[in-house]
Amino acid sequence: MAVAPLAIVVPILAACLLIAGGKxxxxxxxxxxxxxxxxxxxxxxAILLGRVWHGHLEVYWFGGWHPRPHGIALGIDLxxxxxxAGAATLAAVLMTAALLYSQRYFEAVxxxxxxxxxxxxxxxxxxxxxxxxxxxxxxxELMSVPAYAxxxxxxxxxxxxxxxxxxxxxxxxxxxxxxxxxxLLYGPTGALNLAQIGASLAGHHPDALVIxxxxxxxxxxxxxxxxxxxxFWLADAHATAPVPVCVLFSGIMVQLGLLGVARVYWTVFSxxxxxxxxxxxxxxxxxxxxxxxxxxxMAFLERHLKxxxxxxxxxxxxxxxxxxxxxxxxxxxxxxxxxxAHGLTKGAxxxxxxxxxxxxxxxxxxxxxxxxxxxxxxxxLFIVGxxxxxxxxxxxxxxxxxxxxxxASGRGFHWIAPVFVLGSALAAGAILRAGLGxxxxxxxxxxxxxxxxxxxxxxxPETKGSVSRTPAVMLVPATLLLAGGLALGLIxxxxxxxxxxxxxxxxxxxxxxxxxxxxxxxxxSAHVTSGPATSSYLYGAAAVIGAVAFALAALYLxxxxxRVTVLSRAGxxxxxxxxxxxxxxxxxxxxxxxxxxxxxxxxxxxxxx
Amino acid sequence: xxxxxxxxLMLVAGAGLLAFFVWGAVGLPDFGHYRGPYGLVIxxxxxxxxxxxxxxASLVFDYRGYDTxxxxxxxxxxxxxxxxxxxxxxxxxLPAGRDDATEVPDTSDALRVFGVVVVGVTLLxxxxxxxxxxxxxxxxxxxxxxxxxxxxxxxxxGELVMVRWVExxxxxxxxxxxxxxxxxxxxxxxxxxxxxxxxxxxxxGTEGGINSGGIIELGNATVGLEVxxxxxxxxxxxxxxxxxxxxxxxx
Amino acid sequence: xxxxxxxxxGWIMVVGFFGIARSRNLVHLILCVSVVQSATYVLLLAIGxxxxxxxxxxxxxxxxxxxxDPVVQSLTLTDVVVEATVVALLLALAVDAVxxxxxLDPQDLRALKG
Numbered sequence: 001m002a003v004a005p006l007a008i009v010v011p012i013l014a015a016c017l018l019i020a021g022g023k024x025x026x027x028x029x030x031x032x033x034x035x036x037x038x039x040x041x042x043x044x045x046a047i048l049l050g051r052v053w054h055g056h057l058e059v060y061w062f063g064g065w066h067p068r069p070h071g072i073a074l075g076i077d078l079x080x081x082x083x084x085a086g087a088a089t090l091a092a093v094l095m096t097a098a099l100l101y102s103q104r105y106f107e108a109v110x111x112x113x114x115x116x117x118x119x120x121x122x123x124x125x126x127x128x129x130x131x132x133x134x135x136x137x138x139x140x141e142l143m144s145v146p147a148y149a150x151x152x153x154x155x156x157x158x159x160x161x162x163x164x165x166x167x168x169x170x171x172x173x174x175x176x177x178x179x180x181x182x183x184l185l186y187g188p189t190g191a192l193n194l195a196q197i198g199a200s201l202a203g204h205h206p207d208a209l210v211i212x213x214x215x216x217x218x219x220x221x222x223x224x225x226x227x228x229x230x231x232f233w234l235a236d237a238h239a240t241a242p243v244p245v246c247v248l249f250s251g252i253m254v255q256l257g258l259l260g261v262a263r264v265y266w267t268v269f270s271x272x273x274x275x276x277x278x279x280x281x282x283x284x285x286x287x288x289x290x291x292x293x294x295x296x297x298m299a300f301l302e303r304h305l306k307x308x309x310x311x312x313x314x315x316x317x318x319x320x321x322x323x324x325x326x327x328x329x330x331x332x333x334x335x336x337x338x339x340x341a342h343g344l345t346k347g348a349x350x351x352x353x354x355x356x357x358x359x360x361x362x363x364x365x366x367x368x369x370x371x372x373x374x375x376x377x378x379x380x381l382f383i384v385g386x387x388x389x390x391x392x393x394x395x396x397x398x399x400x401x402x403x404x405x406x407x408a409s410g411r412g413f414h415w416i417a418p419v420f421v422l423g424s425a426l427a428a429g430a431i432l433r434a435g436l437g438x439x440x441x442x443x444x445x446x447x448x449x450x451x452x453x454x455x456x457x458x459x460x461p462e463t464k465g466s467v468s469r470t471p472a473v474m475l476v477p478a479t480l481l482l483a484g485g486l487a488l489g490l491i492x493x494x495x496x497x498x499x500x501x502x503x504x505x506x507x508x509x510x511x512x513x514x515x516x517x518x519x520x521x522x523x524x525s526a527h528v529t530s531g532p533a534t535s536s537y538l539y540g541a542a543a544v545i546g547a548v549a550f551a552l553a554a555l556y557l558x559x560x561x562x563r564v565t566v567l568s569r570a571g572x573x574x575x576x577x578x579x580x581x582x583x584x585x586x587x588x589x590x591x592x593x594x595x596x597x598x599x600x601x602x603x604x605x606x607x608x609x
Numbered sequence: 610x611x612x613x614x615x616x617x618l619m620l621v622a623g624a625g626l627l628a629f630f631v632w633g634a635v636g637l638p639d640f641g642h643y644r645g646p647y648g649l650v651i652x653x654x655x656x657x658x659x660x661x662x663x664x665x666a667s668l669v670f671d672y673r674g675y676d677t678x679x680x681x682x683x684x685x686x687x688x689x690x691x692x693x694x695x696x697x698x699x700x701x702x703l704p705a706g707r708d709d710a711t712e713v714p715d716t717s718d719a720l721r722v723f724g725v726v727v728v729g730v731t732l733l734x735x736x737x738x739x740x741x742x743x744x745x746x747x748x749x750x751x752x753x754x755x756x757x758x759x760x761x762x763x764x765x766x767g768e769l770v771m772v773r774w775v776e777x778x779x780x781x782x783x784x785x786x787x788x789x790x791x792x793x794x795x796x797x798x799x800x801x802x803x804x805x806x807x808x809x810x811x812x813x814g815t816e817g818g819i820n821s822g823g824i825i826e827l828g829n830a831t832v833g834l835e836v837x838x839x840x841x842x843x844x845x846x847x848x849x850x851x852x853x854x855x856x857x858x859x860x
Numbered sequence: 861x862x863x864x865x866x867x868x869x870g871w872i873m874v875v876g877f878f879g880i881a882r883s884r885n886l887v888h889l890i891l892c893v894s895v896v897q898s899a900t901y902v903l904l905l906a907i908g909x910x911x912x913x914x915x916x917x918x919x920x921x922x923x924x925x926x927x928x929d930p931v932v933q934s935l936t937l938t939d940v941v942v943e944a945t946v947v948a949l950l951l952a953l954a955v956d957a958v959x960x961x962x963x964l965d966p967q968d969l970r971a972l973k974g
Binding site for chain 1: 610615618619622623625626629630632633634635636637638643644645646647648649650651654671672673674675676679680682683685686687689690692693694695696783785786787789790793796797
């Protein structure tokens, strides 16, 4: 049963060794040790996942400090359930792929790169498995700090510094708000263990404190998850961080913020009447939908490939958040499945961009137009990935999204599905536009909605100039990741497994009983879906067709420009405003953070009876 | 946003944030009326279960030792991050030897003598606080910072090049990593000894004695080592920048 | 007043945020971040305080004596040292910013837009 702490300790020890060796460790050895540690972690996390696969919960108490009578926890526990274990496994798998990829991607690597990546992994795994609120905060910080350093990694360029500063400051501010929320919860309950706080709050009379605490605690997680208006740091960070790091950022790090929100809600707040379910559902749903649309539009306006993918991640975050907001097992299951498929697919897409940069020396869509025609393997990965993200049935992203849509219509929110179609079409359409333009040379090089401003910083590639062949060690991980993302939708009974996981995730009473008193409860029977409904297939097809339509329109529109000048002028005006808001100025970001908390807070607070 | 717009917006948002927070904080137990149960239970049992008289230390290194591991790693990785961000890049070089320290102000003899005395005393105090962390207020974190500052005193009262001597050489990096790894290994020790990770597997001694607390005192020692290494490394990385920038500037 | 210390904590946090919005110097901005952090310490320690109680050190004192909460103290003490190093990381970024941008004014960090 000691597998759980080992999954965290293995990458840490490897990191300590590599960092102690510092400059004296030869590159090949460092690569090998890091890869080995990440792979070992992936295996350990997979073992954990296997143990809880059928909807179990396994609890591990550090120091052997089991709770006292009356459910008072003195120590810290890891509460391993399928969704957390799945997230940890995804993180480890992505890290292994990224480390493999970076063997050729970086010509020379600074001595501490591997160490930073491994500690990053340990932080993510620890966060996903934790059962204690303050411990979640600690590992949240532990996964953030290496991320700051890795973003600013290319110290010789200006962009990474700005990106790292914005990232570090906004995420730190978010973390402090979370800590304030934790303190507010600690006051009346005197507990830091998730189950114990939840049990205590269930008997607490509904008052303002619970709402304020909830909003503050989830703010930090929402900043990490890059929900609007906390999202400004993400594009900057992605634009400047090295590609293997971006694989992890978009693949799992951002989604862990959402895991934090969901975990805290279900284990701590779900028994508390003050968090008036309809108000909560509406507020978070609105937040999710706005995020999905803003992300989609901004992705469409981008020409820098990494920023484009970053905004598409933001768009997906919005969809994930909306799915969680439904507070329904199908919704949560759908989000988990969608996150897994998205993480693998997005990771593959980033790797492709890295390969393109390696071979052709640029990450600018306009500059690269048509130059990718020879890279047929890379190009097909990119285009298939874009289609998969547009929820091409029956692949992973589609399967997840159909579960969410089912939950939404079950709750009466029939408008969610069309909104998702629009969001996916925009975000995936942008990626598809880039792919078709670069790898097939379709359409014109200068789509209209883009500003002609010269990029103040052309990203210098992290590798040497053009190489005649794509190294296998870069192509193979990308292919495997994409294959995984696609295959997730094809595994039989996969949705039933995720459903069980979601039901377990949402059961506060059973969680508390097992963590605090050791009584393992059997899983209540889940309402297993019978597979995606026909309407889901229609929506999926609509999203894919929409994405293709948007992509082709963007590529070929200049030819019909005359007819749509009015629209495009209004469009460019709005676009210019939105881009102005993403100014890169840290003071702006902090201001939007404060504004966001106030809006979120008062919309939930206004609903208190 | 224009500066004025940003300020106004933040003013409004800040007021809203404060109001929201106070609205919630009113629901907290009155100041001075903490009612537990976590803290109250720990106060009662720390002495009898772990034979330490500092309840805070029992939490930091035993009951919530896993948190401390996480925090210590954040510290560790921040320092590594500083080293990564300030690493030598093309076009920069550090002065190689003593004669390159052209910008060092002369320090008086009185100051240097004072420095020797103060550095010694500070080191002693630091070691005392690390060692007695399980009994009286103090411990690895606090003592480590004091030990680190003793080295910084060398810079203040002596010559700048003295800090070059303590430069992040391999020894310091190894020590720093050893401190971080040490805490992990302590935790693993508990695991290997048949209990859970971070199980206190060493003899906990008698309450109030200097070697009470089992892994708590070892935890204090490794953390003290790590924090000391971290403080010195961080400071010297930043101080090196002083030399680098000066060399780069037209003089 | 029984809620006054909590209000102070909230005030410090908001002041820190305002400082960040107004800041014209990266070092000042980073220190404002640490001001926001110190608000959380005030809040934590205020929550753990007990009237007429002593420190949670039981050297020569019976364990049943009235003592303040040690939990918030343990949280704060590890946090203080850790966040000092995170501030160091931010300051390292500021040093790099001076080298690349030649300025510490956030308005002039213009490499990333849109």
